[in-house]
Amino acid sequence: xxxxxxxxxxxxxxxxxxxxxxxxxxxxxxxxxxxxxxxxxxxxxxxxxxxxxxxxxxxxxxxxxxxxxxxxxxxxxxxxxxxxxxxxxxxxxxxxxxxxxxxxxxxxxxxxxxxxxxxxxxxxxxxxxxxxxxxxxxxxxxxxxxxxxxxxxxxxxxxxxxxxxxxxxxxxxxxxxxxxxxxxxxxxxxxxxxxxxxxxx
Numbered sequence: 099x100x101x102x103x104x105x106x107x108x109x110x111x112x113x114x115x116x117x118x119x120x121x122x123x124x125x126x127x128x129x130x131x132x133x134x135x136x137x138x139x140x141x142x143x144x145x146x147x148x149x150x151x152x153x154x155x156x157x158x159x160x161x162x163x164x165x166x167x168x169x170x171x172x173x174x175x176x177x178x179x180x181x182x183x184x185x186x187x188x189x190x191x192x193x194x195x196x197x198x199x200x201x202x203x204x205x206x207x208x209x210x211x212x213x214x215x216x217x218x219x220x221x222x223x224x225x226x227x228x229x230x231x232x233x234x235x236x237x238x239x240x241x242x243x244x245x246x247x248x249x250x251x252x253x254x255x256x257x258x259x260x261x262x263x264x265x266x267x268x269x270x271x272x273x274x275x276x277x278x279x280x281x282x283x284x285x286x287x288x289x290x291x292x293x294x295x296x297x298x299x
Contacts, residue, residue: 112251114278115160115258116266116293119170119178120151129208135201138211143196146173153181154290161258166250169260170194178290179260193243194269196262197236222264232268240265244272251297263287270295 124145126138153161161167161182169179171190179188201214202221209217225231232240243265250257261269273295274280281294 111255111297113256114247114251114273114295115164115256116269116295117157117161117178117182117258117260118263118266118287118289118291119172119175119260120147120153120181121289122146122174123148126211129210130214131206131208132201132204134208135214138214139199143172147177147181151178151181153178157290157292158182158184160292164256164258166254166256167258167260168194168247168250170196170262170265172196172262175260175262179258182258182260191243191246193239193246194259194261194265197232197264197268199264237268240268240272243269244276247273248276248278258292266293 122142122145124138124142126141130138162184164182166189167179167183167186168189168191169175171192172195175194176188176190179190199218199222201218204217222231247257247259247269270280270285270293277298278295279298281296285291285293
């Protein structure tokens, strides 16, 4: 699906594009326990992009109009931003890093990676319902990141921010709370997907 962008930046006072990074080079097969899951997370965070990873054409066209590209300093996000920036400078910030995705304590139970994804999702949902996730420290980082991105649009009318799936979700909530409006109700989750926001008029 093509990414819809205003035909000119003059149509809106500012625009933010929240982009999920490309596919990580880290791959895993087999079943792992809690210790193995933590090791997988560390390896995943340290990994860059797959060698053959390319920016989708519609996203490349969108990013070509950006006046500033910023990104999480995680390798996969930084490399994604450099592909998007097309020889322009990229600003990296730890503010845009992924949220801590801790797995539940399953007491030595071994699961495939897909099973751990479900377990982490179930734990996150339970904590969210109980208003315990994200924790206050992470909510503060989300709010700081939203404020920082908003301030960047004062001098850069179109900012592309490359970040991560869970952090982007919380960042979008905070931006809406701060008065930004999404360009679309559809929010795809796949790598290289982009969510666009502009300030409420």
